[in-house]
Amino acid sequence: MIDFLRAAAITVVVLGHWTIVAVDRNGIQPHGVLDNAPWSHPLTWVFQVMPVFFLVGGYANGISWRSARRKGVGYGGWLRARLRRLGLPLIPLLLVWLAACVIMLAAGMTPERVQVLSQMALIPTWFLAAYLLVIAVAPACLVLWERFGWWSIAGGVVLAGVVDLISIGTGSELAGYPNYLIVWASFHQFGYAWLDGRLATLRRKLLLAGIGAVGLAVLVGLGPYPVSMITAAGDEISNSSPTRVTMAFLGMLQAGLVLTTEAPLTRWLQRPRVWFVTVVLNSRIMTWFLWHLTAMVAVSSLLVALGGIGLGLAPLSPLWWATRPVWWLVLLAVTYGLVLVFGRFESPRADPRPAPATWRPVAAAVCVCAGLAVMASAGMVGPGGLNPVWPLLPVVGLAVFGVLLRPGRTSV
Template sequence: MDGDEHRPLSRAEQVDAATPDSRNRVVDFLRAAAITVVVLGHWTIMAVSVDGGLQPHGVLDQARWTHPLTWVFQVMPIFFLVGGYSNALSWRSARRRQEGYASWLRTRLRRLGIPLLPLLLTWLVICTLALALGAPAQTVRLASQMALIPTWFLAAYLLVIVLAPACLVLWERFGWYSIIGGVVLAGLVDALSITTGQPLLGYPNYVLVWAAFHQFGYAWLDGRLAGAGRRLVLAAIGAAGLVLLVGPGPYPVSMITAGTDAISNSNPTRVTMAFLGMMQAGLVLLAERPLTALLRRPRVWLVTVLLNRRIMSWFLWHLTALVGLAHLLVALDAQTLLPQPLTGTWWATRPLWCLALLAITGVIVLVVGRFEDPRADDRPAPALWRPVLAAALVCAGLAVMATSGMVGSDGVNWVWPLLPVVGLLGLGMVRLRP
C-alpha cells in the first residue's frame, strides 16, 4: 500500500485530480461526443467517385432509407444545449466579477475567432492559387463551399452568444414561457416562409430556433430539468412534435439538407430542429448519472479533456481534409480507392476512409491547434460597439461562405472571408502583437 501511495500520478490521474468537483464533466463529454458524430457523419454522407467527383450529400440523395438516421446523427442541438449551460455559467461568473458585457463578448469572440482565422486565410490562398493555375471556377467554388460548411454553425452560435445575456434575463424572469414564446415565433416564421415559397424569409429562425433551444441549457444548469420524469417528458414532447411536423406536416424526414427534398430542415433552420433538440436533450440527460460515474475514471476523463482542448480545430478542418483527399484521388483517377458510392465495397471501406481522414486531420490539428491556446487578454474593456460590430461582421462573412464558398463567377469573393478578419483584427478583438 505504501508503494501505491508514493508512486507518481499518471497524466490521467493528474488531470482528474486538477478538475474541480463543481465541474459538470458531462457538459464536456457531450461536446466532445457531438463533434465526433459530426465529423464522422460528414465523412460518411459526402460521397466521392472518379466519375461523379465530390457529392456533398451523396448518401442522402441516393439512399432515402438513411433519412431517419439523421434524427440521431444531426447533433447540432446538443452543441446549443451544452452552449447554453456554459454561456449561462460564464455570464453569471462575469457578473459576480463585475465584468461588463463588452469584455465578456470579446473573450467569447476570441475563443471562437482565433482558430477560425487560419482556416479563412488558408482557403483564400488555395482559391487564389487554384484559379491562377487554371482550375475551373465551379470546381474551386464547390471545394471551398464544402470545406467551409462548419462555418454556418459558428455564425448561428455566435449570434446566440451575442444574445445570451438578454435571453438569460428572459429565462430568469419568465422561465419556460421564454422558450415556448421563441418556439411559437419560429413556427410563425416557418409558416410564412413555407407558404410563400421564400426560404429567405425563414432565415430569422437561425436566431429564434437556436436562441430558444439554447435556453434548455439554462434549465439544465438551474436544475429545472432534474429527475428522470422531466427528462422523459421533454424527450416525448420533442418526439411527438417531430412526428407531427414530418408526418401530416410539410417538413421532410431528413434533419440534414438533402437535394431530393423540397424543404430543408437545416438551411434555413426550421422549428423542427427545436423539437429534435428536445428529444435528444431529454434522452442524453437521462444518461447524466451513469455518464458522470464513467467520467470519474481518469483515462476516460483525459480523453474528453484532450478532445475539448482541440475541438475547434477538429471541427473547422475536418472537411478541408476530406476535400483535399477527394480531389487528389480524383485527379489520380484512383478508381480502386474510390469504389462506387453505396455499393457493398463502398460501405466496407468506410472505416478505412475515415481512418485515412482522421490521420490527415490529426496532422493538420497538430499544426493549427496552438491557435486554441491564445495568451490571456488583460486589456481594458473595449467600447461596446466594437465587439458587437465585430460579431456582426464575422456572422455576415461566415453565413455567406457557408452557402456559396469563396469563389464567384468573377473569381475570388474577397469581401466575405475578409469581413471576419476585419471584425476580429481590425476592431481589436485579437491583438496582432504578442
C-alpha cells in the same frame, strides 16, 4: 459531463460528414448518401446532433455570464473573450482557403469547381456563425429565462413556427433566415434549464423527450417538413438550411434522452483515462471541427487527380460500406496533422487589456457572422471568380474592432 457531450457531438458530426459525402472518380457528391438512399433519412434524427452542442452551450454560457456578473465584468469584455476563443481558430482556415482558391483558379480550374470545393470545406462555418449569434444574445436570453422560465422557450418556438409559416408559405428561403437565431437561441435556453436544475428528474427528462418526439411526428407526418434533418437534394424544403422549427423539437427529443444518461455518464467520466481523453479532445475541439472537411476535400482532390485511386467503388455498395473505416482513418490522420499545425490558435494567451466599449465586440461579431453566412452558402468563389470580401470580412472585423491583440501583445 458538458465537456464529454461537446466532444461526443462534434465527433458524431465529423464522422457523419465523412460518411454522407460520397466521393467517386468524378469528385465530391455533397450529401451523396442521403440523395441516393432515402432509407437513411430517418437516421439523421440520430446523427444531426447540433442541438446537443447548443444544449451544452447554454449550460456553459449560463455559468460564464453569471460568473462575469458576479465579478463585475461587463458585456463588452465578456463578449470579446468569447470571440477570441471562437474567432482565433477561424482565421487560419479562412486565409488558407483564400490562398488555395487563388492558386486553383490560377492553375486553370473552373470557378464552378473551385466554388464546390470551397463551399464543401467551409460547411462548418454555418454552425459557427449561428453559435456566435446565440452567444451575442445569451445574456439577454438568460434574463428572459430567469424572469419567464419555460414561457421564454415556448414563446421562441411559437415565433419560429410563425417564421416558417411565412417562409414556406411564400417560398422564400430568405424569409426563413431569422430562425438561425430564433430556433437556436430558444433551444439554447434548455441549457439554462439544465443548469438551474429544472431538468433534474427523470420524469421531466422523459417528458421533454416526449414533447420533442410528438412535435417532430406531427410536423413531419402532417406538415410540409421532410424526414431528413440534414439537407437532401430530393427534399423541396430543408430542415437545416435555413433552420426550421423542427430542429427545436429534434433538440428536445435528443436533450431529454441524453440527460437520462447524466448519472451513469458522470460516474464513468470519473475514470482518469476517460476524463483525460475528454479533456484532450476538448482542448482542440474547434480546430478538429473547422478543418475536418478541408482534410476530406484535400484527400478527395488528390485521389481524383491521381486517376481516381481507391474511388472505383460504387457508393452505398456493400464493399463501399466495408471500406468506410479505412476512409475515416485516412481522413483522421490528415485532420490530426492539420490540428497539430493550427491547433495552437485555439489557446489564446490571457488578454490584459481593459474592457472595450460594447459596440466594438458587437461590430466584430457582426462582421464574422456576415462573412461566414455568405461563405457557408456560396463558398469563396462565384461564377465571376474569386470574391475575397467575405473571407476577409471576419478577419478584418476581428482585427479592426479590437478582438485581436496588437502585434506587441501576441495572442497565440
